[in-house]
Amino acid sequence: MKRNQTTQLNLELNMAKIQGIKPNFTQLAKKYSVDRHTVARYYREGGKAIITRDRPSYLNPYLDEIEEMMSTIHPTKKAAFEYFQNKYGEDVFRSYSTFTHLLKEKQIDGRLTVSTPHPRFETPPGKQLQVDWVEDLSMELKNGEIIEYNLFSATWSYSRLHCFVYTKTKTTEDFIRCLLEVLYQSSGAPKEILTDNMSAVVSVRGSRKTKHKQIENFEKDTGIKIRLCQVRSPQTKGKCESANRYVQWLQPYQKKLETEEDLLKQIHQLNTQINRETNQTTGVPPVVLFKKEKEHLDPLPSNAMLESYLHNISVQTVPSTLLVRYKGNGYSVNQKFIGKRVKLVPVHDKLYIYYNTQLIASHKISCSPFNYRKDDYLEALKVRIPSKEDDEINRIVQDNLKIFGSWSEEE
Incomplete structure (x- = not known):
């Protein structure tokens, strides 16, 4: 409660006492946003001053960045808090209530959340x-x-x-x-x-x-x-x-x-x-x-039956070359997926490669027979020739990728 609000509350309490009227503590509590028991205690104690300390928020150093995000992107308060917590760590953005209090105090976000009531219903597990x-x-x-x-x-x-x-x-x-x-x-x-x-x-x-x-x-x-x-x-x-x-x-x-x-x-x-x-x-x-x-889920049908529905999708096992094939050309994935079954999903001019639900690589569809991503090639070479220095491995990668690129140009 602000100091001027404290003064005003004390005036109302003293006036009621002078007139011999017992004030409505609940109504005053709502008016000044304090607990009704606090109002009653200060009434009994003759309007004792409520001491407030205007301590700066520990989030003030980030205030400009918070204001810029909320005014330009307009995320929800929870979304903004999660972003800053991921960026600066939970030891800095440690309290969601402190964050929302700062937004309210600085009048950064005044949006209201309106919910439409509807009855809940639950379903049994696995249904x-x-x-x-x-x-x-x-x-x-x-x-x-x-x-x-x-x-x-x-x-x-x-x-x-x-x-x-x-x-x-x-x-x-x-x-x-x-x-x-x-x-x-x-x-x-x-x-x-x-x-x-x-x-x-x-x-x-x-x-x-x-x-x-x-x-x-x-x-x-x-x-x-x-x-x-x-x-x-x-x-x-x-x-x-x-x-x-x-x-x-x-x-x-x-x-x-x-x-x-x-x-x-x-x-x-x-x-x-x-x-x-x-x-x-x-x-x-x-x-x-x-x-x-x-425990209550039904077993899945056979893989052969399920995969028959994936008409334009190819399911392949990643070879030691790291290259899966699409229309005769190879596209790389990370070496940790060697021996794993992955799905190739072409969309317009791009090829997306999934392992389960995880997208592990995306390539622009090209005419080149070998489409290695630099990081895929680099990691594989580090495993293949661990005795080489990083600078030498990088040189080998650059030289080979140039050769692959020239093959593409010749075609």
Whole structure:
């Protein structure tokens, strides 16, 4: 409470005492934002002065940066706090309440959060997976390049375990590919999948909704029912909608990331973080509660059957050359994936290479027979010829990459 407010409260208390009127402590407490017992105590003690100390916040050194972010990017308070905590450490940004108090005191963010009430309902473990698109997202890199992308968002209804899958497009093939990534990662299948009337799943003509033939075949082959929620009723799949709000935590990274792969790493970090945080409804981190839910999942159908749905996707084992093949040309991945099965997903003029749900490499599709990323080649050579000095290995890398580049030019 400010000093002028303290003085005003004392005046009201003294005036009431002079007039022989017992003041309404609750009303005064609300008026001056103090506890009613505090008001009563100062009434009894004759208006004893309330001592306040105007101590500067330990976050003041970061105030300019906080103000700039909140005024230009407009993230949520929680998203901004998570960004600064990741950047400067939990020993500096250690209290979310202190952070929000600073925003309120400096009038940096005056937005109100409005919630529409709706009744909750729970589903038994292993029964339901809620899925949705978080669409038309963009991230501006440091060099000014704009990355446009979507996220396939999936949430296990019982445990609230959440999974984001990065995708550039939202076709029926993308829907099935992303869904399979989630099922592979979870090592099991639900009884049903709940989604909205997305164009990747249904075609809508007037009031008539028809599932695509490929979706119907997927249901028959896997035994998983894909159920559609009511139109304009996001509460029906509210657990997925709630998790989607975490995507706002990526906003503070605008103009902070170097490459598309940095964005993918940040999405993976976000995904891990929200699954480890205690869920407000269950009181348990999703990653812990999923251990119980996993016991109730149905076994996955055979890999051969599932992968038959990935028409334009190639599944390959990474050879010792580090190069997986697409249209006769080789594209590198890190040497730690040698012997692992990876998926090659071409989108427009780029090739994305996944290991499970993790994007491990992206290449511009080219006519060169050998497309090595410098870091992939460098790490492999350090393992292959450990006796060489770093400078010599770097020279070998540069010389070989130039040769590979000249082959491409000749073609």
